[in-house]
Amino acid sequence: MKLKLLSPILFIFLMACAEEREEQVLIQEPEWTQDNSSDMNAVFTEEENEEIELFIQRHSDWKMTKTGTGLRYFIYSKSESNDTARVDDIVTVDFEITLLDGTLCYSSSENGPESFMVEKADIESGLHEGMQYMCTGDRAKFILPSHMAHGLIGDEEKIPPLTPVVYDIHLIKIERP
Secondary structure (H helix, E strand, O other), rough: HHHHHHHHHHHHHHHHHHHHHHHHHHHOOOOHHHHHHHHHHHHHHHHHHHHHHHOOOOOOOOOOOEEOOOHHHHHHEOOOOOOOOOOEEEEEEEEEEOOOOOOOEEEEEHHEEEEOOOOOOOHHHHHHHHHOOEEEEEEEEEEEEEHHHHHHHHOOOOOOOOOEEEEEEEEEEEEOO
């Protein structure tokens, strides 16, 4: 008889303990906040900046200028032209895109020069900004941090996620619409 009375009490006790454990598990799960995302992004950005700075140190002959957006550029062959690319201009360029480790990703030698409208084409924002520092005939190096290149997911082909890229670019022609 004692066993029959004890069984339901033991059952209720065990169920209560199980419910308490479930609540504890739910309470212990961390919440992801906007601050967590901001902090994580700040860490990624700082690590990437350090990686870019180390790359620049290894290429000490590149006299890079850093803009407020994080773009680094160096015009290593200045033409006689003063015709600077502006918003809405159609520019034609030869280029090579590499990773910081030197891996070649893309080159206009594959398909010839490419043309696009400055600030209007669906290409890397860093390229749009960099073009506005160049004149017809100039040759430059751009280092685009990932947020100005292919961002969080890369290009899903040759450029990995969160990866800065280096452009070696020649501004062949500027057309005004």
